[in-house]
Amino acid sequence: MTMKDEYFMKQALKEAQTAFDGGEVPVGAVVVVDGKIIARGYNMTEKLNDPTAHAEMIALTSAFSHVGAKYLPDATLYVTVEPCLMCAGAIYWSKLNRIVWGADDEKNGHQRITHSNSPFHQKATVTTGVLKEECAKLMKDFFAAKR
Numbered sequence: 001m002t003m004k005d006e007y008f009m010k011q012a013l014k015e016a017q018t019a020f021d022g023g024e025v026p027v028g029a030v031v032v033v034d035g036k037i038i039a040r041g042y043n044m045t046e047k048l049n050d051p052t053a054h055a056e057m058i059a060l061t062s063a064f065s066h067v068g069a070k071y072l073p074d075a076t077l078y079v080t081v082e083p084c085l086m087c088a089g090a091i092y093w094s095k096l097n098r099i100v101w102g103a104d105d106e107k108n109g110h111q112r113i114t115h116s117n118s119p120f121h122q123k124a125t126v127t128t129g130v131l132k133e134e135c136a137k138l139m140k141d142f143f144a145a146k147r
Contacts, residue, residue: 004035005078005100005127005130006130006131008030008032008037008076008078008100009078009080009100009102009130009131009135010131011028011030011037011040011078012028012029012030012055012078012079012080012102013028013080013102013131013134013135013138014028015028015029015030015040015041015042015055015080016028016042016043016055016080016081016135016138017138018042019042019043019044019055020138020141020142022042022046022047023046024042024043024044024045024046024047025043025045025139025142026042026043026080026138026139026142027042027043027054027055027056027079027080027081027139028040028041028042028043028055028079028080029041029042029055029056029058029059029077029078029079029080030059030077030078031059031060031062031063031072031075031076031077031078032075032076032077032078033063033067033072033074033075033076034074038062038063038066038067038075039059039060039061039062039063039065039066040058040059040062041054041055041056041057041058041059041060041061041062042055042058043055043058044058052086054083054084054086054087055079055080056077056079056083056087056090056091057086057087057090059077059079060072060077060090060091060094063075063094064094070093070094071094071095072094072095072096072097073095073096073097073123074097075094075096075097075098076096076097076098076099076100077091077096077098077099077100078100078101078130079099079100079101079102080101080102080103080131080135080138081101081102081103081104081105081135081139082101082103082104082105082128083099083101084105084108085119088119088120089119091119091120091121091124092119092120092121095121095123095124096120096121096124097123097124097125098124098125098126098127099120099124099125099126099127100126100127100128100130101127101128101130101135102128102129102130102131102132102134102135102136103132103135103136103139104128104132
């Protein structure tokens with residue numbers, strides 16, 4: 001984990017806070033190329049009435065539009081919570097260079113289904129646990145308020 005990782009995860013946390021404030025499950029994501037954020041996203045499943053409107057999907061779609069291509073081989077995705085299996089598939093097909101997440105998702109994360117096999121592109125590197133406590137706290141606070 002680097003200072004850059006922490007900086008970009010804080011940006012993803014801002015997106016997650018936007019989701020939280022809007023009554024969405026607080027997951028946020030940013031896509032970074034050459035040290036610059038080219039796309040942002042947060043969960044919008046309630047707002048859009050769309051179960052596929054996860055933070056990662058919103059950010060990836062925006063990034064594809066930004067670069068004008070369907071692959072992101074020079075990009076890093078920062079997401080506050082471990083991607084689900086659907087998002088892992090989208091990440092695979094986008095051929096991201098690197099995936100970074102904060103908190104693991106023991107209920108719905110891809111690891112629950114894939115176990116030790118990585119669903120990401122074979123050239124991708126994965127970093128986990130960046131600002132893990134901050135990312136997990138936002139999720140815990142959200143679900144505590146729902147109970």
